[in-house]
Amino acid sequence: MSTPDPTGLAPGAMLGILGGGQLARMIALAAADLGIRAHVFAPEADSPAFDVAARHTVGDYEDEAALARFADAVDVVTYEFENVPAATAAFLAARTPLHPGARALAVTQDRLSEKSFVAGLGLAVAPFAQVDSLADLARAVDTLGRPSILKTRRFGYDGKGQVKIAAESDLAEAYEVIGHFPAILEGYVAFTREVSVVAARGTDGSFAAFDVCENEHRDHILAFTRIPAQLGADAGGMAIEAARRIGEALGYIGVFAVEMFVVGEGASERVIVNEIAPRVHNSGHWTSEGAETSQFHQHVRAVCGFPLGSTARRGTVEMENLIGDAALRWRELLAEPGAHLHLYGKRDARPGRKMGHVTRVKR
Amino acid sequence: MSTPDPTGLAPGAMLGILGGGQLARMIALAAADLGIRAHVFAPEADSPAFDVAARHTVGDYEDEAALARFADAVDVVTYEFENVPAATAAFLAARTPLHPGARALAVTQDRLSEKSFVAGLGLAVAPFAQVDSLADLARAVDTLGRPSILKTRRFGYDGKGQVKIAAESDLAEAYEVIGHFPAILEGYVAFTREVSVVAARGTDGSFAAFDVCENEHRDHILAFTRIPAQLGADAGGMAIEAARRIGEALGYIGVFAVEMFVVGEGASERVIVNEIAPRVHNSGHWTSEGAETSQFHQHVRAVCGFPLGSTARRGTVEMENLIGDAALRWRELLAEPGAHLHLYGKRDARPGRKMGHVTRVKR
Numbered sequence: 001m002s003t004p005d006p007t008g009l010a011p012g013a014m015l016g017i018l019g020g021g022q023l024a025r026m027i028a029l030a031a032a033d034l035g036i037r038a039h040v041f042a043p044e045a046d047s048p049a050f051d052v053a054a055r056h057t058v059g060d061y062e063d064e065a066a067l068a069r070f071a072d073a074v075d076v077v078t079y080e081f082e083n084v085p086a087a088t089a090a091f092l093a094a095r096t097p098l099h100p101g102a103r104a105l106a107v108t109q110d111r112l113s114e115k116s117f118v119a120g121l122g123l124a125v126a127p128f129a130q131v132d133s134l135a136d137l138a139r140a141v142d143t144l145g146r147p148s149i150l151k152t153r154r155f156g157y158d159g160k161g162q163v164k165i166a167a168e169s170d171l172a173e174a175y176e177v178i179g180h181f182p183a184i185l186e187g188y189v190a191f192t193r194e195v196s197v198v199a200a201r202g203t204d205g206s207f208a209a210f211d212v213c214e215n216e217h218r219d220h221i222l223a224f225t226r227i228p229a230q231l232g233a234d235a236g237g238m239a240i241e242a243a244r245r246i247g248e249a250l251g252y253i254g255v256f257a258v259e260m261f262v263v264g265e266g267a268s269e270r271v272i273v274n275e276i277a278p279r280v281h282n283s284g285h286w287t288s289e290g291a292e293t294s295q296f297h298q299h300v301r302a303v304c305g306f307p308l309g310s311t312a313r314r315g316t317v318e319m320e321n322l323i324g325d326a327a328l329r330w331r332e333l334l335a336e337p338g339a340h341l342h343l344y345g346k347r348d349a350r351p352g353r354k355m356g357h358v359t360r361v362k363r
Numbered sequence: 364m365s366t367p368d369p370t371g372l373a374p375g376a377m378l379g380i381l382g383g384g385q386l387a388r389m390i391a392l393a394a395a396d397l398g399i400r401a402h403v404f405a406p407e408a409d410s411p412a413f414d415v416a417a418r419h420t421v422g423d424y425e426d427e428a429a430l431a432r433f434a435d436a437v438d439v440v441t442y443e444f445e446n447v448p449a450a451t452a453a454f455l456a457a458r459t460p461l462h463p464g465a466r467a468l469a470v471t472q473d474r475l476s477e478k479s480f481v482a483g484l485g486l487a488v489a490p491f492a493q494v495d496s497l498a499d500l501a502r503a504v505d506t507l508g509r510p511s512i513l514k515t516r517r518f519g520y521d522g523k524g525q526v527k528i529a530a531e532s533d534l535a536e537a538y539e540v541i542g543h544f545p546a547i548l549e550g551y552v553a554f555t556r557e558v559s560v561v562a563a564r565g566t567d568g569s570f571a572a573f574d575v576c577e578n579e580h581r582d583h584i585l586a587f588t589r590i591p592a593q594l595g596a597d598a599g600g601m602a603i604e605a606a607r608r609i610g611e612a613l614g615y616i617g618v619f620a621v622e623m624f625v626v627g628e629g630a631s632e633r634v635i636v637n638e639i640a641p642r643v644h645n646s647g648h649w650t651s652e653g654a655e656t657s658q659f660h661q662h663v664r665a666v667c668g669f670p671l672g673s674t675a676r677r678g679t680v681e682m683e684n685l686i687g688d689a690a691l692r693w694r695e696l697l698a699e700p701g702a703h704l705h706l707y708g709k710r711d712a713r714p715g716r717k718m719g720h721v722t723r724v725k726r
Binding site: 012037331363 | 371373374375388391392395396397398400413414419644655664669670672673674677693694697698699700701704705706707708710719726
């Protein structure tokens with residue numbers, strides 16, 4: 001568990017951000033509101049976050065000379081993606097505060113360690129089994145049944161690195177699809193809805209969660225987030241409590257998201273933890289207009305050692321992702337009363353690419 | 364009157380901004396939300412807006428080579444201050460769209476032309492007289508009486524370039540104080556309060572005003588803005604209508620502010636136009652959290668040819684400027700529930716320097 005850092009930074013400090021996509025961009029914009037400058041480190045020369053950062057470095061995450069210069073130039077480092085190489089995290093953490101810490105990365109980069117960690121906290125997860133061979137897979141399917149889902153342990157996101165094991169699926173074929181990588185099989189969860197909790201933990205151990213939000217995915221990519229979630233008070237409280245315990249057990253500093261399935265109804269309604277994202281999260285974008293403090297401001301507050309802000313909600317909120325061509329509707333969205341358009345400054349609207357989002361708040 | 368430009372830009376466009384202070388910074392931040400990149404041109408190497416702009420140029424406003432390169436690199440130019448030299452504005456306008464246009468600058472840079480322009484629209488202004496000599500001043504004081512206020516025609520802001528002519532004032536001394544510059548004498552207005560209207564006009568002639576706000580100055584610098592203003596509906600309507608007519612007569616494109624005095628009470632309550640600012644304005648900072656669209660987003664929408672956003676107010680709002688040492692309260696303000704802190708990234712908290720502001724919204 002990383003040691004809480006009681007010495008906060010002050011305005012004027014330089015926040016290092018690994019990754020140059022839209023999450024880094026929105027962290028940098030929030031940092032600017034608080035007088036914090038951003039230095040973005042990313043491999044791609046046309047990273048959207050560079051456009052709003054005081055400094056940027058185009059560099060590979062394995063380039064230790066570049067990382068050392070970056071660490072020397074900043075006061076704290078954070079990141080926008082969970083697949084920061086462990087060696088990179090260790091290298092930076094030896095030179096400058098890294099929030100969230102290496103433990104959060106280690107646990108969440110591997111689906112097996114993540115599931116074991118969550119289960120170890122006494123929280124419900126889908127049944128799962130380790131799969132290192134086709135024989136493992138056959139045994140696991142025997143135990144967990146069909147349908148179930150085979151997922152690579154590492155580098156999965158937006159539905160990548162996973163395949164459904166349906167009644168008629170050929171196991172060898174499925175194992176081929178995920179490239180024979182170390183994997184887990186997850187038992188099927190007959191969920192009624194998908195929700196997430198976006199929360200923050202400060203350097204002083206303080207915890208603040210935004211309201212539980214409900215997520216609608218299309219083609220494995222988040223399409224809509226709606227708040228409040230259609231969820232009973234008990235299950236809602238359970239969801240927030242799960243996030244609190246996860247944050248505490250990780251000694252977490254910063255914003256994180258916990259994706260969950262809702263199962264059962266009425267008195268038997270409960271949540272099952274699906275995934276932890278050790279970063280600001282797409283399902284928290286609604287907070288920019290829908291909460292007193294946005295998740296991006298909250299993250300900057302947390303990693304800089306500032307007090308956390310209020311997570312009070314401002315109304316009934318919907319967030320719609322603009323994926324690929326959907327961003328071409330920008331002019332229509334600008335003309336829509338009450339719609340708040342956010343575009344990420346990406347040049348090409350490729351299919352499946354997150355180009356922007358829009359929030360709608362009903363008060 | 365500048366010709367309306369029906370061809371709007373698209374996300375990805377480059378917005379040129381003259382001036383690198385907090386207003387330029389907040390315009391650049393809003394532009395980023397809409398996928399618009401900012402190129403900031405300013406003479407000072409440590410300009411706060413550089414930290415959030417995709418590109419910047421350190422250059423003098425008279426450096427035509429630098430201005431030409433800047434004009435070539437951007438799709439439209441705007442500015443954060445009204446004292447853009449006329450030659451600079453003309454030079455840029457010949458090369459790229461300039462919004463607001465040269466006429467808005469010409470009228471508002473000179474208190475005499477501004478007053479004559481406003482009076483010519485049939486709107487109430489304080490009685491005034493041109494002062495080009497000590498003899499002029501003596502005659503003007505005979506006519507307008509004491510107290511009255513002697514103001515240089517150009518380059519006055521935050522109380523600079525003006526002196527009160529009180530009962531006991533020596534006229535020669537007063538004329539000395541303002542450096543014998545071309546001036547006007549303004550008759551004293553016994554106002555009950557100071558208000559302003561922040562409004563926008565789009566390339567299509569559309570007009571949208573934020574609610575009238577009430578301003579409290581200390582040492583001639585804006586200290587607080589409160590919304591709604593304590594103002595009857597008739598006087599409020601008169602204030603908005605004055606802004607609408609001013610915007611239309613200037614063929615204005617962008618956000619502007621009209622500062623006004625409120626005089627009289629009850630049925631005889633009315634507004635007197637004091638000053639026009641052809642730019643986003645400190646008294647509009649409350650809109651960032653207090654209105655559906657912030658003045659900065661609205662300005663970007665207007666100058667890019669996008670539809671104007673909703674100016675609906677979200678509650679009862681107070682904006683407090685953080686001047687000089689007041690910004691040292693940042694940690695306490697971050698911990699205040701419901702307070703939204705904005706810091707401008709300025710290194711030295713010099714007395715009288717605007718370092719940031721905080722908004723408080725009661726819903």
